[in-house]
Amino acid sequence: MNIYSQISANKTKTWLIIFVFVIFITTILFVYGKASGYGLSYAGIGLIISGLITFASYYYSDKMILGMSNARQIQKKDNPQLFRIVENLCIGAGIPMPKIYIIDDSAPNAFATGRDPRHSVVCVTTGILEKLNKAELEGVIAHELSHVQNYDIRLMAIVVILVGLVALLADFFMRSLWYGGNRRDRESSNSQSIFLFIGIILAVLSPIIATLIQLAVSRKREFLADASGALLTRYPDGLASALEKIAKDKEPLEVANNATAHLYIANPFKGKIDGSWFANLFNTHPPIEERIKILRSM
């Protein structure tokens, strides 16, 4: 798969996810409305709300993500060496210079976000700047710029916001079903209990669906970004030894959460999550050893 087909696949997937999200929210609200006896008007509200949410997340997801991660923007004079690395690699990749953000955390990690190469952000932790040498840092930045160039950033940012919302909504829905259960002053017909049943099923299913979407978007693109990053620096060993250092470092990144975890170059939790099946569902990173092995054999 070359980069141009990857870009168009990503754009299609983005629209698909938006479409599925709108349908999903509308259906859930429709079912919820039916179950609680209000009917169609809920579906209309769902359509409007989900439309507004997608619109907002398309334009502002990067800002929300950076806010969630406590990142701050830096200028060239703050770290000229980092800026030079990014400038050079951008020239090599033929993309405009992204904004640079820093997270004050000693855990080494990095991510890229934005909606297209013209509106993109590369974010690194202070830990990664301290612990990696120049060649390794170049490898990491090249990996992130490949995400920018492939439009991975748009897809992943939308996924963070929409999937995060679906999970929230499912949670809220379950609660209101629970507490609203004894409000039975309306005539209870058969159809209403059927909708109630579907409603519960949807609520149970939604986090799983959300997680599956997240998985589908994330695994292969890490390998692809590794490969195109290595093509950009012409030095796969740089990224390989960077990943080795990141893997060896056992410190988890505190600002990462389940919604943003898949943005990072390596799993920010460092396997320190409780190992429950649910937490593992959110583990979207391919094994780091496998990535290193592929890079070393290039």
Place this chain on the structure above:
Amino acid sequence: MDINLILIIAVILVVLFVWFTYNSLATGKVRIKEALSGIDVQLKRRVDLVPNLIEAVKGYAKHEKSLLENVTKARSSLMRASTTQEKAVSDNMLSNALKSLIAISEAYPDLKASKNFLQLQEELSDIEAKIAYARQFFNTNVSSYNSTLVNFPGSIIGNMFAFKQEEFFEASEAERKNVKVAF
């Protein structure tokens, strides 16, 4: 099925194919041109830096006349260059001349320690890294354009509309030998 219908569909498919291939070749050419101007920006930065560098060296190493002349010559040939090939050759020449100019600083401790010289040297190595990346981007574009052009079926469209293969930004081996700078 009606034979006319099949014919019409076939014609439409052919037209679409020609259309898309032509467009991808034309886009490829535009990308190459953009990439070349990306190289030009960096080459210009280096051309502008050279006089400062020469001034800095002159102050400490007056006797390295031939070296300084080599640099000046290479610089002016780069400024005159118009085709990709000429640019690549004189860029290569200037790189080599500058390399030996930087190398003589080893023999002049005062020059080596000069703050101005150090700063210029740092800037030069930054520009050189950027030139290298700009060349890489240019050559990637050229190679993808050329491969569309030589492979079937792009080659047919290429011939039809007289698209020509583009040159890579690199000095050929023979030319590299010609401009070798003597120490």
